[in-house]
Amino acid sequence: MDFAEMIERAAAHAEDVVKGIGPSQLDLPTPCKDWDVRALGNHLTGFLAFSAGAARRSEPEGGRDAPDFAGSDNWSEMFSEMASDLAAAWKADGALEGQTQFGEDMMDATAAASVTIEELVIHAWDLASATGQQYQADDDLTHVALQVVTGGQATENDRYGPPQPIDEDAPIFHKTLAMSGRAPDWKHLGPLTQGHD
Numbered sequence: 001m002d003f004a005e006m007i008e009r010a011a012a013h014a015e016d017v018v019k020g021i022g023p024s025q026l027d028l029p030t031p032c033k034d035w036d037v038r039a040l041g042n043h044l045t046g047f048l049a050f051s052a053g054a055a056r057r058s059e060p061e062g063g064r065d066a067p068d069f070a071g072s073d074n075w076s077e078m079f080s081e082m083a084s085d086l087a088a089a090w091k092a093d094g095a096l097e098g099q100t101q102f103g104e105d106m107m108d109a110t111a112a113a114s115v116t117i118e119e120l121v122i123h124a125w126d127l128a129s130a131t132g133q134q135y136q137a138d139d140d141l142t143h144v145a146l147q148v149v150t151g152g153q154a155t156e157n158d159r160y161g162p163p164q165p166i167d168e169d170a171p172i173f174h175k176t177l178a179m180s181g182r183a184p185d186w187k188h189l190g191p192l193t194q195g196h197d
Contacts, residue, residue, distance in 0.1 A: 001144075003096055003113035007051075008087035010120035010141050014044065017128045017135060018079045026070055030130040031186045032123075033161065037130050041070035044123045048082040051116040054100045055089035055109070090116070117141055118148035122180055129186055137173055146176040 018041065026038040035043070046069065049060035069075055089095060090113060102112040121137045122145060128135035137145065149160060161181025166174060174184040 003110060003117070004087070004090040006141055006144065007090045007113060007116055007120070009138065010117050010124070011048070011083035011086055013135070013137065013141075014120045014124035014127075015076075015080050015083050017124045017131075017133055018045075019076045020133045021070075021076075021127065021131050025131045028130050030126045031182045032126055037127060038068070038070045040123060040126055040130075041075070042068060044119070044127070045069040045075070045079055045082060047116075047119055047123075048079070048086045050103075051112070051119075052082075052086045052089035054102050054112050054116075055086075055092065055095040057100055086116075114144050114148050118145040121145040122149075122177070122182075125177065126182075137176075139172065142173045142176055146172065146179065149176060149180045 021037060021041065026036065026041070028037045029035075030037055030040045032040050046060075046067070053060040069078060072078065096109045096113060098109060099106055100109045100112050102115065121141050125135045125137070127133075160179070164178040164181060164183050166178035166184070170178075170184070177184045
């Protein structure tokens with residue numbers, strides 16, 4: 001399995017979604033509870049540097065979610081540069097060998113690469129759904145994401161909400177979303193300040 005190529009592809013798909021987000025959409029809710037587009041965009045952008053640091057066995061500068069990336073005028077350009085750096089980091093010799101520190105966990109580098117793919121796939125869909133864009137992950141990316149969301153470590157760490165009901169014959173991408181606690185047919189209802197009594 002070519003994890004580096006898959007990370008590059010997943011990051012490129014996420015990059016396309018970010019390019020489609022306008023400043024007026026930053027306050028819209030997302031399928032991630034309590035996170036609007038701005039907060040989730042900041043998280044995903046910061047994650048690019050975080051994962052690249054894990055590939056290089058180094059700590060990213062400035063922390064994972066500290067800057068307001070999404071609020072900057074050049075967010076999409078910044079995201080593109082960081083996505084390219086992420087891909088380069090995982091393509092480097094030795095990046096996928098041995099173990100690496102990934103947040104609070106020490107794990108196999110291939111496992112960290114798998115989580116990177118999952119984060120890019122799931123959160124790209126979150127942002128696309130929140131901003132009225134279409135997103136459909138490739139089957140091989142989806143298979144990796146599904147393995148992560150159903151894995152023991154993710155379950156133990158309560159990384160996701162309760163699995164959502166899903167038909168047995170549903171597409172694998174929909175199953176992956178459902179297992180991550182998301183409704184595949186999620187639709188936004190407006191800003192977080194509206195429609196919540």
